[in-house]
Amino acid sequence: MNSPIVRYRQACVYLAEEPGQHIGCPPVTPYPMHVTALAPRGIRALIPKKSLLFGWLLWTLMPHGSLLWGAPPIQRARAQETEAEAEPVLVPPSLVQFASATYPEAAAEYGLEGTVELELTIDAEGRVTDAIVVTPAGSGFDEAAAEAARRFLFEPATRDAEPIPSIIRYRYVFELTQEPEVEEVEDEAPPPGLLEGQVLDAGDDAPIVDAAISVQMPGETTQTPGETTQMVGEGSVAVVSDADGRFSVGSLAPGSYEVRIAAEGFEAYVSSEEVASGEATSIVYRMLRSDASASSDTFSATAVADPPPREVVRRSIQREQLTRIPGTRGDALRAVEILPGVGRPAFGAGALIIRGSAPEDSTIRFHGVEVPLLYHFGGLTSFYNSRLLEQIDFYPGNFSARYGRKTGGVLEVSSRDPASDRLHGVIETSFIDVSLMLEFPITDELSMAIAARRSVLDFFIETLIPDDTLDIVTAPVYEDYQLILSWRPTPNDRFRFQLYGVRDTFKILLSDGFAEDDPSVRGNANLDTQFHFGHLSWDHTYAPGFEQETNLRVGPTNLDFGLGDEFSFQGRFLEITLRTEWRARLAEWARVIVGTDLDITPFSIDYVGPQPRQIEGTGQDEPLSTQEQVIAQPVDQVYRPGFYVETELRPVEPLLLNLGFRADYYSEIDKWSFDPRSVAVYSVTDQTRIKGGVGLYSQPPEFQESIEEIGNPNLDPFHSVHVGLGVEHDFTETIEVGVEGFYKWLWDRVVETENGEAPFFRNKGVGRIYGMEISAQVRPTKGFFGYLSYTLSRSERRDAPGESFRPFDFDQTHIFNLAAVYQLPKGWEVGTTLRLVSGNPDTPVAGSSYDANNDVYLAVNGDINSGRAPLFHRLDVRIEKKWAFDLWKFAIFLDVQNVYNATNSEGTIYNFDYTESTALNGLPIIPALGMRGEL
């Protein structure tokens, strides 16, 4: 049966301030448009001076005088910039409320179709004040289209962000389509899925109209008649985006699809997406402009797919947002600090504190495989180039059985495929570090990215630290590198080889008496941390709905840390991780994931120092000089195989049940753990979801806790049960609000023996963590995005039966974060982040005792963590200005941490005998000025 479906399409857009200024319909013009003739002369007059300034900066700060690789001479860049800078930015109106036209009955009866081109006059408030038929279609289409268009509501056009009236052309397309016939689906065949999305301009998030989207299928697919799709070859479907940049491809068999997007004025983009049976995969693509007038980031054309929620809480922030959060210096992994449930370590030192769990209890995964360190030097910069990241997922609790051996939370990081269209490059420098990244295709199926970064702190550090206290032997330097090779030999296979590594080095010579409370703190203090990994991934689709993902990672991790003669740690670890996962759709309502991950770590450790203590809750630090040295030199091999299975069941349409089970073996203690986990998601409406979960989580003791010489190899793994309940609601397509409550009970925690005597550690500790999180997110729209999160929680520990619960070392009752970023005209962007966090607990000093052997005092602890530092508050601001030229782009940014130089207490410091104390102040205002060039 034919049923009339009205479709509309915006055919072309151009701007005019007065009717009649335009003649005809020009080719589709990407915006923001730069109308040179309207540029104020006064602004133009300033531009040469600016160009000289920035040219000089580039020339002097770059080692070889040029920012670019094969770039045109800088003089040419100046000329381009001169033109671009002088132009006002005109932004066309965008449709925010569409009105459907009535399909003329007679036309429908006779099977007529038509296209009506209209000229719409839109006032400064976005209302359509006039709709004139420019190209009539007759048969009642013209009147219907004009009537409907007068009911449109637009976001008005702007010039330099000021609303202005405008005239656009709009084309209504009336099409008759065949209503989909309902076919009986065989019981064995899984129901099809839907791939839908929106194509946006990465520069300002404006929708891209008429973008061509090609969906390449690995196997057969069914195609519903009546959609605006066109078969372009065997196994391919093509659609075009509508006026909102949206598109939809229905009736896709479950599986992996290659999505190619092309739009005039934008760089082509290729992505791989997963479509699940009976579910909609919704994607936002942000496209890079290919012309010189654009102001967008080169590498913001990253697709981020949000699959159906499987966890009680899973938070994903798109990469291009993460790199723009103030206070992070553009480091995507640092942006997780603003998420609800994430605590704040002292000095922002990089420890990941998730829902009141110790940093050691959470894991950072890179493509499913744990990485040893997230940050350089405990917090300055993360280990991986943010511009090569695809996505960051954060699971603060109730995470999947796919993740094991941890009881806290999971931060999952994945890298993206290198660009396959042409050469791209980015160089960025600030007072902290300088980085370089290149990506390029090698063949049609093979592309490559390489990146490297080095800190430049060593050029400044000697002026910051007084000469009379430290003799810097090796200034602090951190380095990291990444290489990605991506190869798609067939539509069903993707191989990816990655090489990445990190090295941090720092060596200083501490003068005698450097620390008044501890004479042992002297001599050489050195830190040398490095890891280097080769990581091979293979994704294979056996059939629609049946896939395998395999990761093999091998590499050494070396840790060297020394402090005079009192402390020395040298660890050599060869980390071998093999992780394989199979995902299969068994039925319309059932999907299963089966996987195994195996960690094998031959290691050798050479440790001389004090007896290691429990991870937290030990009160005031004890001088090294008073502690007896112990020695441990184990050479051994640890292997930890893990097995997991997870099912996604949908017994009724709105309910998704996720049942998982995980088994892990820990060779170092010769123990197993078995963890059942479950999550339920109930979709009350399309906008509202209720989610709950309960699960068991287990974790082996830390290395030092189970090494025989200094630990207890007879320990058990410790456990935690997670209970979570939350609700999410999408108020609009861009605003999402969520509330989650959580409770965690910990038992068999590893705690030290009473006086640190053998067996040193035992499983006698328990803990409880409970709280709630409120989060609100404004997704990018009209150049704005923002986050708001608040966490109210309590995290407590009890170290021995009969004792009272005490606050955890990083128990933070209130955590409030607000981040907002706004794009302004002319390539400006401003953002701010506000953080209010309860001060960390502190252990008061009840007295002290003089140690005559070493001439130092030892503190007598009061009740552990019974004090608390004052509220922490900090405001960060980031300002960025971008310029775009023919072949490259340039940005300069200022990222200021602690703008108003708040004096925050990070703890208490005492004089030599603990009779006086003062606050240990946190970091002052830190401005970081940087610049970035993009090819």
Added chain:
Amino acid sequence: MNRSIGLAFVSLSLAAWSGCSDGLSSGSDLEGTRVLGARTRIEGDPQRAWPAHGESVEVEFLVLGPELTPYEWVVGVCPRAETGFGIDICSDSGLFAINQGSVSSPDDLPPSIAFEVPSAEALENAETLLLSGTICIEGSVSLESDTLCQGAGVEARAFSFVLTVWDEAVEPANRHPILGAITLDGQPWIQDVEDKSVREGCAGSDLPQLEASLDEGPKTDYVLTLADGDYEEPNGAVGSREPFVNIENDMVLEELQVSHIATLPDIERQFTFIDDDTNPLEVEWTAPRSSEIAPEGSVVRVVFVMRDLRDGMDWATRAACVIRTP
């Protein structure tokens, strides 16, 4: 452990960077009465630091202040319990000797305790003894009360000293280090005051006369040096630094930790180590401003305490007179 190490290092760096101890009193300034060291004296072999089972030993504690402040003291000795961290404690067998006294005049003896080291059986094979005590400044000791120090405004200062019981079969005995020559701005410095309560009126005395810093402009520094002494029979020692086998089973020489503490500020640091690279040690003392000095001169006393960090100790005090600048 990985992250803990990283964080510890960062904290260390930040502490250095932020100059975190500004505004707090320094251990190198002797602003109040406090314990500064402990030294064993074994009957018949006073230079040996470790007593053996059955030997009689006296342990004397060095207690000094900028002026003589009356105090009472108590000290006891017991087998030390093996602990991995924290303040040392007695084993279950408890104290086997205790002594107490008071100091109110220059003639009174400082805290000390004499005892005979019990047999290994009596010590339940404890390898170390714990001497712990308290001085009650401007107060009295009460062993019967839960609060050891009694009196209004009393200030209690606890102290401890761990003493190794020598087992000849295990290793050679450790001997006390020996303080060598002390100089003040290159001149031998041997003077001290007899009456420790005297703080002013030293101008023209036999003490070295040091001009105070001018009230304006840069301060005046004086260089103090201290050399390691020397054993007559080295037995492998360099100076008074003895060889011993460390925890890594390497034969190494002791490094001598010297604390230098003054009754008038400022000494640039509290600790200096005498080792292969440093002998004698050199440390600067910065004279106070002239206006801070008594008209008839102010006495500055500097205490040098040398430790071999194996229970061996030696100490000396020196005095000089700081006079106002003309």
